[in-house]
Amino acid sequence: MSGIERRQAQAGWAFVTPALAVIGAFFFVPALLGLLLSLTDFDIYAIGALENARFIGLRNYARIVADPAFWNAVRNTLVLVVVGGPLSVALSLVAALLVNDRLTRWKTLFRTVYFVPVVTTLVAVAITWRYLYHPRYGLLNHGLGLLGIPPIDWLGDPHWALPAIILLSVWKNFGYNMLIFIAGLQTIPEELYEAAELDGAGPWRRFLAVTVPMLAPTTLFVAIMTMVGFFQVFAEPYVMTQGGPLGATTTVVMFMYEEGFKWWRLGVASAVSFLLFALMLVATLVQTRLTRERR
Amino acid sequence: MSRRALHALALHAVLIAFAALTLAPLLWMVSASFMRPGEAASLPPPLLPKAPTLEHYVALFTRLDVTRHLWNSAIVAVLTTLFSVTLNGMAGYAFAKLPFPGRDRVFALLLIGLFIPLQVGMLPLFLMFKQLGLVNTYWGVIVPSMAGIFGLFMVRQYALAIPNDLLDAARLDGAGELAIFRTVVLPVIAPILVTLGAFAFLSAWNDFMWPLIVLSDERLYTLPVALAGLSGEHVLDIELMMAGSVITTLPVIVVFLILQRAYIQGVMAGSVKG
Numbered sequence: 001m002s003g004i005e006r007r008q009a010q011a012g013w014a015f016v017t018p019a020l021a022v023i024g025a026f027f028f029v030p031a032l033l034g035l036l037l038s039l040t041d042f043d044i045y046a047i048g049a050l051e052n053a054r055f056i057g058l059r060n061y062a063r064i065v066a067d068p069a070f071w072n073a074v075r076n077t078l079v080l081v082v083v084g085g086p087l088s089v090a091l092s093l094v095a096a097l098l099v100n101d102r103l104t105r106w107k108t109l110f111r112t113v114y115f116v117p118v119v120t121t122l123v124a125v126a127i128t129w130r131y132l133y134h135p136r137y138g139l140l141n142h143g144l145g146l147l148g149i150p151p152i153d154w155l156g157d158p159h160w161a162l163p164a165i166i167l168l169s170v171w172k173n174f175g176y177n178m179l180i181f182i183a184g185l186q187t188i189p190e191e192l193y194e195a196a197e198l199d200g201a202g203p204w205r206r207f208l209a210v211t212v213p214m215l216a217p218t219t220l221f222v223a224i225m226t227m228v229g230f231f232q233v234f235a236e237p238y239v240m241t242q243g244g245p246l247g248a249t250t251t252v253v254m255f256m257y258e259e260g261f262k263w264w265r266l267g268v269a270s271a272v273s274f275l276l277f278a279l280m281l282v283a284t285l286v287q288t289r290l291t292r293e294r295r
Numbered sequence: 296m297s298r299r300a301l302h303a304l305a306l307h308a309v310l311i312a313f314a315a316l317t318l319a320p321l322l323w324m325v326s327a328s329f330m331r332p333g334e335a336a337s338l339p340p341p342l343l344p345k346a347p348t349l350e351h352y353v354a355l356f357t358r359l360d361v362t363r364h365l366w367n368s369a370i371v372a373v374l375t376t377l378f379s380v381t382l383n384g385m386a387g388y389a390f391a392k393l394p395f396p397g398r399d400r401v402f403a404l405l406l407i408g409l410f411i412p413l414q415v416g417m418l419p420l421f422l423m424f425k426q427l428g429l430v431n432t433y434w435g436v437i438v439p440s441m442a443g444i445f446g447l448f449m450v451r452q453y454a455l456a457i458p459n460d461l462l463d464a465a466r467l468d469g470a471g472e473l474a475i476f477r478t479v480v481l482p483v484i485a486p487i488l489v490t491l492g493a494f495a496f497l498s499a500w501n502d503f504m505w506p507l508i509v510l511s512d513e514r515l516y517t518l519p520v521a522l523a524g525l526s527g528e529h530v531l532d533i534e535l536m537m538a539g540s541v542i543t544t545l546p547v548i549v550v551f552l553i554l555q556r557a558y559i560q561g562v563m564a565g566s567v568k569g
Contacts, residue, residue: 266422
């Protein structure tokens, strides 16, 4: 190693050490400790004195898997992922196509407007939507009433509470995916569309034959990011429904939060977080596999 | 009218309707915040305040001490941003341009971390912070976000484009690596640092779950945590809650509008790496 190389290597380590120390100490180490924690009966007594925690093997996992409340949270979370995910991706794609259209004027203005919900504070807009969803005074039911649709008890009816949360999430997040789709659309060479047009393909045919396949990698990326987001929903039910009515909006993260910070069963809560992690990994693999097979 | 003009007209009608729907909840939030107590809960639901009043803002800033929470949020968000830009900036550059032994292996390990959800570490982190005395302090909120894999990665991708000749020329002039970073590299990577700063500020300001966990003293609550608490006590005070929501979300919207070019470019560049 020459002097210059050695100096660069030293500088390199010096430059990365602070960031690596933070990421290591406050992200990787806790994640590993979490695995250990999930194998103990860590509870409120152990917070007072660590020696009260005992190693209990996989008993937390066995307990969770036997708990109907956990499966209810899993079911709710999967509904968010399976219904909210595709809905969000589809709406984002439509918005991107509209904004990116050759005939569209004031592109940046529309892009910015659609993006604004993304940067708003989730807690603030969740509180706002709670009032918009009010069965009697809410603007949403009022608007639907003008179309002749009878009032819906959005957050009070177990059948509607989850769709209500999906609607809010889709509104909040579609602008982010829209931007990524616009970036993807802009990488598609114009010649492909011209060639398809020469072959006599109409707009719909061009969309299916050019846009969809060329956008496939972007779509996979967006779908996975959206899915990961829906797996981690917490603030919306926390603020809007406290997980109710009748547990209809309790998500896995909310279940974990309550086990950990309401009942102080940190061992159990930690096991829940690893089951969530496993669920997310499996879902990501399935999603990737499905996309590959279709091609 | 030609077919093309008709098409353009329909397109813009849809775009504008879409935009109106997107903005409606936020506009209603602002409008309701100026209504008199109870006015929002009347039929038919009013769109605009009959006699606009500032009383809810006055109540929030005097009786409910929202200034304190604004201040808490500002401290947390500004410090997080400064640390994030400095730490991720230096590390991202080093991963791109300063060869050191073990660099690729460390980087691969970091990428694995992108797949681990934050929640997995939250409970142990809480216990660690309790031991360290960081629970219920500003630092407890700030420290975990001082550096992050995503931000580091963003800077690295950008810094890869710095020409080596530029760095070598500075080295031949006898400049040290820190001096090179300050005088040669910083001006080149400034745009991505602005983007990173915007990301860091917005996510620190909007963050809810971790501040909720780590802060127990009401006086230290950031705005979103304080607002969630307030909404439990004041469910029926719609107009007051909307004023609180405006105060919470207005600062981030303003920051976004100022930095929107950098922010939007950052999101769009994020897709290319995927």
